[in-house]
Amino acid sequence: MKQVTIKRLRGLYFTLAAAAATVSVIAPVYAGQHKVGAIVGDLVEAQPAAIPHFTCESKAFDLSAGLYCYEPLTIRAAYGVQSLIDNGANGAGQTIVILDAFGSPTIQSDLQIFDTLFGIPAPPSFTIVTMPGTPAFDPTNGDMVGWTSEIDLDVQWSHAMAPGANIVLVAAKSDSDTDLIAAFNFAVDNHLGNVISMSFGESEIVLANPDGLDLIAAWTAAFEKARQHHITVFASSGDQGVDTQSFDTPSVSWPASSPLVTSVGGTNLRFGTHTNASINGTYQFEQVWDDPFDNNNIAADTFGAGGGGMSFLITEPQFQRNNVPDAVNKTLHGYRGVPDVAYNAGVAGGVIAYWGVGGGFYIFGGTSAGSPQWSGIIADINSVFKRPVGFINQWLYQLGGQGVLNGLVHDVTIGNNGFDGVPGYPASAGYDLATGWGTPNFGNLRFMLSHPPTDSDPGSDP
Numbered sequence: 001m002k003q004v005t006i007k008r009l010r011g012l013y014f015t016l017a018a019a020a021a022t023v024s025v026i027a028p029v030y031a032g033q034h035k036v037g038a039i040v041g042d043l044v045e046a047q048p049a050a051i052p053h054f055t056c057e058s059k060a061f062d063l064s065a066g067l068y069c070y071e072p073l074t075i076r077a078a079y080g081v082q083s084l085i086d087n088g089a090n091g092a093g094q095t096i097v098i099l100d101a102f103g104s105p106t107i108q109s110d111l112q113i114f115d116t117l118f119g120i121p122a123p124p125s126f127t128i129v130t131m132p133g134t135p136a137f138d139p140t141n142g143d144m145v146g147w148t149s150e151i152d153l154d155v156q157w158s159h160a161m162a163p164g165a166n167i168v169l170v171a172a173k174s175d176s177d178t179d180l181i182a183a184f185n186f187a188v189d190n191h192l193g194n195v196i197s198m199s200f201g202e203s204e205i206v207l208a209n210p211d212g213l214d215l216i217a218a219w220t221a222a223f224e225k226a227r228q229h230h231i232t233v234f235a236s237s238g239d240q241g242v243d244t245q246s247f248d249t250p251s252v253s254w255p256a257s258s259p260l261v262t263s264v265g266g267t268n269l270r271f272g273t274h275t276n277a278s279i280n281g282t283y284q285f286e287q288v289w290d291d292p293f294d295n296n297n298i299a300a301d302t303f304g305a306g307g308g309g310m311s312f313l314i315t316e317p318q319f320q321r322n323n324v325p326d327a328v329n330k331t332l333h334g335y336r337g338v339p340d341v342a343y344n345a346g347v348a349g350g351v352i353a354y355w356g357v358g359g360g361f362y363i364f365g366g367t368s369a370g371s372p373q374w375s376g377i378i379a380d381i382n383s384v385f386k387r388p389v390g391f392i393n394q395w396l397y398q399l400g401g402q403g404v405l406n407g408l409v410h411d412v413t414i415g416n417n418g419f420d421g422v423p424g425y426p427a428s429a430g431y432d433l434a435t436g437w438g439t440p441n442f443g444n445l446r447f448m449l450s451h452p453p454t455d456s457d458p459g460s461d462p
Helices: 001-023 072-079 079-087 109-120 141-161 177-189 210-228 326-332 365-386 393-401 445-451
Strands: 039-044 095-101 126-130 166-172 195-198 200-203 232-236 262-271 282-288 309-315 333-340 341-344 350-355 360-365
Touching: 001 126, 039 350, 072 079, 072 141, 072 210, 072 341, 079 365, 095 141, 095 177, 095 365, 109 141, 109 350, 141 166, 141 350, 141 360, 166 177, 177 195, 177 210, 195 210, 200 232, 210 232, 232 360, 232 365, 326 333, 333 341, 341 365, 360 365, 365 445
Parallel strands: 095 166, 095 195, 126 166, 195 232, 232 262, 262 341
Antiparallel strands: 039 360, 262 282, 309 333, 350 360
């Protein structure tokens, strides 16, 4: 197995090097720092004695009264997670690992405030692992402050989807690739959990150089090791549509473009009535995340759009090539397509989280919201089967290619992920490069039990 891994890494490296030679003139930049994906919207005031707790939970979808929002019970209802929990699939006996940088001085109290308001029991255990050399929190450091918002979103909403699971927050020394890889390896080597969520990324453009290719090889070795340990890994796909990162070449985000992780794109969810959000409503529809401006913040052009498209560094894995529509394969030209799945990511229709460093409850959006929630759902599924389902991409694409995913996903067919003047990819029936196979719909527990996720041989594709 060790020889297979080395051979695969060498093959990947030379494939990447050949691709990088064609773009290095366009983007002579270097890798190094990952960006948080959490987008902080409006500060909102909680009304603990009222149901719903926030006025934004009943606002109009047309944004005429400002941003509408969702709480945990609403999101659970939209995606069938409440049915899992009601059937005993609540993540019990499982552990979710949240990988972030720097840490947060308020995360423990923030989680307590969140849980108390929404009536969610505390996790059986919440452990914080701070990697050696991590600097003390500096409230004047914007980078550190930004990561505290990401940590709150990740921890609170993974817990909301899997209230019976343990949570381990691993805080890397910094948001550099090297330090994040070290923290990821620590989590895998010590088998801290069976699911890992990563809500950060950097454009592939900045990795198209020798240093960047070395970092991709190091990440890939870590992801291979996670797969061998039957750990499911999620990564958010990014928040700028077909991202150009101020360059002329459209790009996707790493690590979401790794075929060894499950990439989570974004949607705008409408749950409620035909016109308004409502906790007592029903699932209406979803479209590709591409937020308009908030009427309370008319200076803003747009909050963001779901990351997705074609990698130019990573070749298309066989599980994808064999199962996506021919039109998608023609678009990909033999390279990896992202995302694999999607989740609510709009700031319009964002989720509520408590951000202690920011001073209260806020509406959050971004594909960052999807990665931890998918991780919670997988923890729920692990608790059903009483084993880790591990690497799910082959299972996901095989079911999708066979046309039998309807019992497990909402197929998103509206919108595209164009952003900031760059044309995007349209949603379509089945797999597409804006929302992958779609968003979760796990209300049909019987279907899931009859089509159990299987972790294939770690030595096989990709």
